[in-house]
Amino acid sequence: MRRTSYQQIIEQRLRRGDHHRLGMELVSQITALRADAVSVSTLRSSFFEFIPIRYVTTLEVFIRGIVSELVDSSEAYFERGEKLTKGAKVDLTFAAHVDRHELTLGDFVAHSISLNSIEAVLNVLETLVVDFSEKLKLAHPRWLEERERWPLPPIIKNYNNVIGSLSKLYSVRHILTHELPSLPVFDPSEIDSLTEAVLCFIEATDWVVVESLHGAIPKTQISMNIGARDVLIEEETKLAEALIEVTALEGIDKENLRALQARWTEWADAQTNLVASQFHGGSMYAMIWASEKAELTRERTAQLVRLKSEWMDA
Structure with missing residues (x-):
């Protein structure tokens, strides 16, 4: 891994937030994208060419998140993850980022692997999770509240068809991103x-990862975690809008405002991490983190709104 890529990983982590495995959220995003495709089905086919590219990007982000989470979860997964790095060594620069809690060894492994085909994806997951493919064929929701009803019907009804479609997806994506085809590459x-x-x-x-790491999870906690994250996203959107309005104020020192906001962000993250640390490693961590950050973000937005209303040229 090139040293210059470390900062890119850190920036990705910041954009991603505290989440590693985003499966449930990604499912809703993909469903929404399909709905968009249906709504514009009469438009030019160029829109549809975006969809396979987006799908493969989504899969790649999802898989790298899984790899990072698994490798960081225990010594056993770390040892399996070492097999994926092909002898790559952690240098002092990366070690410094780990020491500052900016990166993890899971990040190192996750961004050292190639995921350019479904075969490569399966190879990575088979290396980390024993009998992954067999578990994938039988995977079903593993809510604690439904344990008495297990095993439930598998999510994947026809494994070969799913893998075949994913193989086609990667092939289409490769052509669209690396060539300029004169004819449509898919219908x-x-x-x-x-x-x-x-x-x-x-x-x-x-759900295979849930089974591997936890066995099962409570349905109610997942719902609360997702709900808290949605609230945070909404508050961050309001803050961004308030910042735009304040930045546009006549006579305001924009450079000073940007520096102040950067310091606030650093403080808010530190405060949020401190509050959530009491639940570190628990299922409530994500909810507490998002709730605390949302509250601080709400307060910061109120400060900016007040600043705008009281500005001498407002």
């Missing part, structure tokens, strides 16, 4: 089958 009518394959694979893989 828009295939969007449904490609979408279904991605949805099934992400959801089933998500």
